[in-house]
Structures are given as C-alpha cells and as structure tokens.
Amino acid sequence: MNEQIYMDNCVTTPLAPEVLEAMQPYFSKEFWYPASFVSTGEATSSAVHEFKEIIAKAINAHEEELTFTSGGTLANNIALKGLALAHSKKGRHIIVSLVDYPDLLTHAAYFEKMGFDLTYLESDELGYVSPDKLRSALRPDTILFMSTMVNHVVGTIQPIAEYAKVLAEADHKIFFHVDGAQAFGKMPLDMQALGMDTFSISAHKIHGPQGVGALWVKNGTRLSPYVHGVKRFDSLQPGGLSLAGIAGFAKAVELVYADLDGNIRQLRELSDYLLQELEKNIEYIELNGPRGEGRVCHNINVSIDYIEGESMAMMLDRKGITVATGSACASQGLKPSYVLMAMGKNHVQSHGSMKFTFSRYNTKEQIDYAVAELKVITERLRQLSPLYNAIKQQQEK
Amino acid sequence: MQYSEKVLQHFMNPQNVGKMEHPDSTATEGSPACGDQVTIYLKVDEASKVIEDVKFLSYGCASNIATASIVTEMAKGKTLDEAKKITWRDAMEALDGLPPVKAHCSVLAADTLQTAISNYEIAHGLKEVPNFSKETIIEELKKIIYPQVGEDIITLKMVKYVGFDNGEVLIDLNIMSFDQYRENVAEEIREHLSKYPEVKDIQINFPS
Known part of the structure; x- marks a missing residue:
C-alpha cells in the first residue's frame, strides 16, 4: 500500500474535506469578529449563534450553555480551575482517579500544590472506576469530582450517570466535571440526562479543525473566571478565537451527527475486525481493557508479549502505518503507561502494548495490511527476543 | 527525538x-x-x-x-x-x-x-573473580546514564558519596525531588548492584 495508514485517531484526526470547505469563507471574505449594530459583525454573531446551535443540539444542551475555547485542554482548565476556585470556601477536597486523562491528573497535582486535599480512586483491571469507590471517598468538604468519560488508553467507558447519582445523594453540592474528548461523536450524549456540571469537547478528534473546542456549563453553575480579557465570543474564554475553526467545528459535528449510529457501527465493526484478526494471527496477545459494549467503538489496545512497543511501532511506521504504544522506551520520561500500570498490568505488558484508534476513513483493507505487517514484525522481533527464546525452550522441555 | x-x-x-x-x-x-x-x-x-x-x-x-x-x-x-x-x-x-x-x-x-x-x-583461568569493593560500585555507577543529557552520573558529578560496609551500599545522589528521572536513575543503580552476591542492601539518599 502506498498511502499512509493512520491508526492513531484518538490523538487527532484528518480534517474532513467538507469541513475545509465550510471553513474557507471565514479566512478572508467573512473574517469579522462578532459585534452589534454593524452589519459585518452582526453577520458573524448570527453565524456563530447558528454554529453553536448545531453543536448544542447534538448533545441535547442549551445553546447558551456552550463556550467556544481554543481546544479541549483549555476547556478543562476553565472548568476545573473555575469550579475549584469558585467553591473553595465550602471545602478543599477534590476527587479524581488514577486512570484519568493527563489534563485532569496535572490539575490534581496543581490543586495539591495549592493546598487542596486530593483523593485518587483506583480502577479495576479493565480500567473501570466503580461508583462505589466514589461513594466511599466522599467527605463533608468534598467540592469537586473530575472524570474522563472514555479512557484515552484502553477505551473503557466510565459510568458517568451513576457517578452523578452518587454525587446527587450526598447532603451537599459536589461539582462534577467530565472530559469528553474521546466520547464526543463516539456515543450518544445527553447533557440533560447525564447529571454533570461541566463537560469538555474538542473538534479535531472528529475530523474538525485543530485548535477549537467547547465547554458545556450547566445553566446556573458558577465558575471563577480563569482567562481574563476582552469578551469577543464568550465571557468564559475572552479574547479572539478562530472563526473559521468554529465554522469547521460545527460542520464536523453535522457530518458525524447526520448518522451517529451508523458512524458508531462502522467504527465498532473496524475495531471488532482488528481484534479478531490480531487474535487469529498473533499468539501471546491479549486485549487491554473491556471487550464489547463497555468499550468505546474506536479503540483497540493489546499487549503483545515478549517484545517491545517502540520497536513494533517504528517497524510499522517504516511500512507507512501509524499506531501508538505504551512502552516506557517510547516516552520521553522513560515511564510505562500509567493507565496500564494502574490497571495492574506488569512492565512487560505495558512495554508490549499497542494502541489502534480508528476514524471513519479507516478500512478493513488497511486493517488486513496492518495485521499482515505486524505479524511479520512480531515474528522477527520474537526471534530476537531472549524472553521469547526462553519461553520456547521451556515449552520444548 | x-x-x-x-x-x-x-x-x-x-x-x-x-x-x-x-x-x-x-x-x-x-x-x-x-x-x-x-x-x-x-x-x-x-x-x-x-x-x-x-x-x-x-x-x-x-x-x-x-x-x-x-x-x-x-x-x-x-x-x-x-x-x-x-x-x-x-x-x-x-x-x-x-x-x-x-x-x-x-x-x-x-x-x-x-x-x-x-x-x-x-x-578459562585467565583471571580471578574480582574482589567486590567500593571501586566495583564506582565502576558500576560509571555505567548509569542520566537520561536528560546522556552522560553517566559520575562524569556529571551527581554522586556525592559512596560507602560499602558489611554488605550495605550507601549512595548519596545529588538529584532533586522534582527531577523526572530521579526514580529511573535509582532503579538502574539498584539493578546494576543487586546482581552482586556481596550486596545485601542498597540505600540511596537524595537531598531533602
């Protein structure tokens, strides 16, 4: 295959051609910032209003509950610092889990430095954090619980609605922020039903442009302002934003939500097919995270025993295939994937972990090619591996 | 990279x-x-x-x-x-x-x-099994690389003290607590030294 095969779509996705087209006018012809009483600025105001409606409708939110941001991480920052600072007089206890997205865990470390008290919930071996663990961690001074709806490494779907129920049963208000970057566009989301207070999403994970995100804030929720400046689009993220980016975001949402079920089904089929082919063709391989409905539709993460992930990923890269690994050798800090370690995997399982994440542009033919290449690579690296040789020798005895 | x-x-x-x-x-x-x-x-x-x-x-x-x-x-x-x-x-x-x-x-x-x-x-009797001493420890420490710069910790003067007494190795390292490679370095030292039967215990101290 001559084309580049990209299977790392949980990091970012290629821009859809329809999205690029929808963005074009806003780079040069209709570039104005929102304003009142002038036809140019008003045209933008009403366009932004429409874009927001499209996104709000997709997740059953009210339009005024959405703030455009310059990405998912900024949305997390505005929500988390905004909630913690606005409500710190009522308590200093915050809860997170050990398998959450780095945006949340770096906030946890920051909050600790600021004098907050943090509880880190443990996950089970599938990456699932049980609502019971949350219940027993609650304290009279708990003000905030943060969670990642879909785990970024193993695709585990956390029970968000059940968490919300646990929090609602407490005798005081506990705010609930959720990072939705890996969930948005991959499962039906209903802001009115899930029981969260704030929720972050991002455009470039669903074939929208890079550098645009949104924060949903439930009506009536008080946040301390985190970004200060002049209001152009929204008051929680003052200053300028990419108008073309916002237009592209709305178009990307429109495309996914025109047939959300169909999109999910297609991604699920690709994931199921990959797993089936991997298990058929490669021995000593195991799935990390849940199998089936408990897992998001676009993620497969496996550990291939006795060989190391950076070697596999680099050899695949030489064949034009982009995937990710949780190997310590592939990380600048030389640390194995903290998610896999928190799930109780050992170093070898983490070093040998490979993550494939799909988008609607992936095909079964690409999977066939990738599995065939990986099979050859696995055999080559295992011939080299002292661990594999030792196992084979034991088996012969 | x-x-x-x-x-x-x-x-x-x-x-x-x-x-x-x-x-x-x-x-x-x-x-x-x-x-x-x-x-x-x-x-x-x-x-x-x-x-x-x-x-x-x-x-x-x-x-x-x-x-x-x-x-x-x-x-x-x-x-x-x-x-x-x-x-x-x-x-x-x-x-x-x-x-x-x-x-x-x-x-x-x-x-x-x-x-x-x-x-x-x-x-093949070409040499004796070398005696284990403080020098052995220092030779091993010369093989421990500080990942940030790709040099060994002896050359980088990160080792402040080495002691060996009764099977107990004592090493003072000048690596601060916020250093992301502190644990990597300590782990590597333990791995290198624990292969010697003479080493019963390894204590690595950092600046508080």
Missing part, C-alpha cells in the same frame, strides 16, 4: 542475530522490568583468543537492538584484549550518536559484551 540513519539501518537489519548453540561464553544483562535485556554469546578460539563468532538476542527498543548489533560487529574478529577496550562511547560513536534518553541502551550492549568476555576469562 530522532534516530540517526545508522541506528535505523542496524535496527531494521541487525547483524549477528540469534541464539548460539554451544557458545564458549555468554552473558545476559538488563531486566524485562526495566524494559530492556540483552544476551550475548561468544565463540572464542582458545589458542589465539580471537572472537570467531558472536551472536545476540535483545528485548528492547530500536536503539537497544541497534547497539547490540553494532557492538557485536565491533567485537567480531578481535582478540579478547582488543574487544575489552570497546566502551559504550565507542558504540554510540559508531552509530553516529543516540538521543540522550537512549544512551543507556549503548551501555547495556557494551556492558553485556564485557561481562561475556569476563565470564570467558574466569572460566
């Missing part, structure tokens, strides 16, 4: 790969927990002491495979005395350099070769 063309060549087409049947000497260094392990096998001509053949196995990343490949290439055809002079710096140079976080891979490969040679010499 990028690898040189030379590293990629040796990674994609490693030389001297595979298990050797009936080697004259062998050594395995590293551990799966640390993410890399290398085994080297030697065939040595008893009269001339020339390394006639050398093979390796590697569990590890691209630079691990590449350094094992180059080290075996460098040792092949050399006498034991010549091969003893091959250092991790030589291996790194021969590969046109490695990213600093990967320098420890060249140490592992060179170290495994040296252990295989030493094992041969001990088995």
